[in-house]
Amino acid sequence: MASTFRAFDHRKYVPVEPVPLTQRQWPTRTLTHAPIWTSVDLRDGNQALLEPMSVEQKKRLWALLVKVGLKEIEVGFPAASQHDYDFVRWLIEQDQIPEDVHIQVLVQAREHLIERTFAALEGVKRAIVHVYNSTSTVQRERVFEQDREGIIAIAEQGARWVQEYAARYPDTQWTFQYSPESFTSTELDFSVAICEAVMAVWQPTPDKPCILNLPATVEVGPVNHFADQIEYFITHLKNRDSAIISLHTHNDRGGAAAAAELGLLAGADRVEGTLLGNGERTGNMDIVTLAMNLYSQGIDPQLDLSNPDEIVQVCTECTGLPVHPRHPWIGELVYTAFSGSHQDAIRKCLQKQRDDEAWQVAYLPIDPKDLGRDYQAVIRVNSQSGKGGMAFLLERDFGISLPRWMTLELAPHVQKASEQVSGELSSQAIRDILLETFMCAAPVTLKGYRLDRDDAECLSVTLRHGQESVTLQGQGNGAISAFMDAWQQYTGQRVNVVDYGEHALGEGSDAVAIAFVQLNVDGTRISGMAEDGDTVSASLKALLSALNRAGAGQTLTGAVTKEMLQA
CATH class of the missing domain: 3.30.160.270 (Alpha-isopropylmalate synthase LeuA, regulatory domain)
Structure with missing residues (x-):
């Protein structure tokens, strides 16, 4: 049937082609450990801001990333920005890089940019040099006007330049990373071929692997399709044991975290993202979300996310971007229930939850205390709330345990008050209503x-x-x-x-x-x-x-x- 709106015509879009996997393995696998985490807050996240961060803001965000426990941090594009160059020099000259942390820098496969990148890294003890070029069909044909061989030649030359300039700084422990930009829009056989060509230049080994980063530069298909792409790439790549397979997903379709999670099931080892999902267009993969997804399944994420308020505050002040109150896991209202039936279920479950048993509380997939939250925000009362919520607040904040019949009689009075204020009622307001209604000391x-x-x-x-x-x-x-x-x-x-x-x-x-x-x-x-x-x-x-x-x-x-x- 034709679209009702002429300007809204779905027929001009073509669905992604199915990946030729007849015996895919990722749907039957289960994650058991955290991936290698890599933050791109200071580079990918920074370039997506209306007003990029100052060096001082970068210093503050750097301190947070280290405190959270990230061991690989992409710190900038030093050949493209003086701010990025100065920040990299500050990290090195002021000895700000912990012994167990690798900094990562991005550079295009162009010699003068690669030369300046290595100059910015002079004196660093260990670093990841991330080189890339575009590989998708539309980029090849409409931007670079190159065939496959021409694009492979660009990647090979970039790989050689990276190798040659790294040799000039033998005191640094170098790791090389290559990205076929727009991997998700690139033919899979070509993605494999160009990555193998780069590996042939670098000659990685299982003891000294390179990183192959497979970016969903633009998210163009369902998350299961992305997982198929990753499994196909891994199962067709020569010398798989000499490469760390990395993912860099974007959120154009709202599936960045899910795509990364399924990509790990498909065999990837590493994920790149930003703490709260900041990034181009709809954002990067949200590290906090994916880490907490793992945590909720009993997997140690190997990151310290116990102080989400600090993470939100620093990220907000450094980027100027607000955090939605319903942001997964750490939003202000995530552990808040306004619905009456939800409140009643939470209250009853909390009363029965024992310290020595697995977490079993309705509507709360994890214990809010694990994220530094208490139960003050769990149950709040508005016009949509029920009897369980007000009873919970009275008991929690004032020790008043209402009999059931008193709760039923109080409920209409609280409902009326909440409708009059058109918002939330505090526990003190509910107590005041209780006393004014039932504590009649005269005449x-x-x-x-x-x-x-x-x-x-x-x-x-x-x-x-x-x-x-x-x-x-x-x-x-x-x-x-x-x-x-x-x-x-x-x-x-x-x-x-x-x-x-x-x-x-x-x-x-x-x-x-x-x-x-x-x-x-x-x-x-x-x-x-x-x-x-x-x-x-x-x-x-x-x-x-x-x-x-x-x-x-x-x-x-x-x-x-x-x-x-x-x-």
Whole structure:
């Protein structure tokens, strides 16, 4: 059927061709260890910024990359930018490169650029020189106007220049890396052929391998297609054991992290990316996302991501790019549940989760504490939330464990308040609503009581109503039943206790008691609550709160008037 929008015509695009793999292996494999990580924040990430980083910003981001634990860091394109050149010289001259860290630099396969690149690296102890040229069909035919042989000749010459200039600096431990740029848009047999031609120049060995970096310079197909491309390349490459297979995925289709993960299943050893996915167009592969993907499967990512707030802060301040609150794993709202059913499930799972068992909490694939987050952000309440969320916040922040019936009665009040503010309610706001609704201390208040325990509980309770005081007496099997007996004798009102609960707020001898009661007052259920340092006082005040909400003042006034008339 023709497209509804004439300018939106899918027929001008051609799908990727299937990779000729009849017995692909990657779908049945399982990852068991982390790859070699390589950060390109300071080069690929930097070139994608509207305003590239200053040397000082690069220094700060460099410190973060080292702190996180990255051992290979692409630090720039020193032949293309004075800023990059100066930064590389600062790293070397100020001895800023740890012994276990390799810096990497990028350069095109052009002699004058290669010469300046090695000049920038003079004195470095170890470095990766990353040379590349474009190989895709469209680049060959429309940009360089070269056939396959001409493009291979460019790669071979670049490889020779890299080898020759490296020989001028014998005190440095060199690693050579080659990228057939736009690998995903290059015929697979040609990708293999050009990489083998480069290897023939460098003569790598299993003890001293080169790096073959296979970039999805533009993501042009599904992630499974990329995995097929990687498996095809690896299974058709001669001297596979003399090459480290590296991936450099982009996010044009939103699949950079997934493509890298599947590419590792297909046999790759190494991945290049940026900490939070910054890069050309829609960005590079997000190292934090892929590392946390592995971590959530019980694989040590070999990176320290325990302080995501620092990562976000440094990356944001150095790049000027914000981090989305729903960014995978470390976004501000990632471990926040507004949905009522989600909140209830999280609360129940957290209550049952033991320290000595595997993590099993609904809606939380990892423990937020592993990323330096606490549970304060896990459950938050807005107009979409339910009863479980507010109950969780009250218990977590104030130690108030609401009975189920009190939670059900509170919910509509919280819902109404959240709709009025058109946003999130804090735990303090929810507590205020709870107290304002159910802690009704007027007009009838407790002045004092005396409880005698013989065969039954004998209660003498003095109530104040305005300027008047009245003393009631009753009996029962506890203070609550004795009070209800006294109230009914005095007022004649039909009141029954439907449910009751109490617990301590805190621990120790000075802990305050909180009591909850639900009454049936003349056929209507109504609840009340109270706090007091004395457990019996808390119970009696909770009863009065409920009765006050039911119009206890009028009831008591009517009882007094009736008594006076009878007298």
